[in-house]
Amino acid sequence: MEFKNKTKFEFNDIxxxxxxxxxxxxxxVVKIKNPLKLHVSENGHxxxxxxxxxxxxxxxxxxxxxxxxxxxxxxxx
Numbered sequence: 001m002e003f004k005n006k007t008k009f010e011f012n013d014i015x016x017x018x019x020x021x022x023x024x025x026x027x028x029v030v031k032i033k034n035p036l037k038l039h040v041s042e043n044g045h046x047x048x049x050x051x052x053x054x055x056x057x058x059x060x061x062x063x064x065x066x067x068x069x070x071x072x073x074x075x076x077x
Contacts, residue, residue: 001052003037009046011037016072020047023063030057035066 005011014020015036022030022045034050044058068074 001050003048005037009039009041011039011046011048012076014038014047014066014076015050016068016076018067018069020064020066022057022061023065024061030055030061 003011013036015034017035019031019033020035021032024030032047032049032055035047036050037048039046042059044056047055047057049055
């Protein structure tokens with residue numbers, strides 16, 4: 001699915017990630033498979049994935065982890 005952004009937000013390419021996981025204080029976890037685009041705001045993260053699903057993860061998590069695809073950089077700007 002083609003990514004279409006009609007907001008003022010700038011999205012970064014995170015397609016090198018296989019998944020990203022947000023863990024919250026209460027133990028709940030949000031795992032997003034094949035994330036493609038990310039916008040970080042003062043209120044949370046907006047993530048678009050390869051299935052065409054848009055996610056909004058509000059601030060409040062205590063841990064964020066991700067796994068990169070084979071041969072990709074572990075950290076990018």
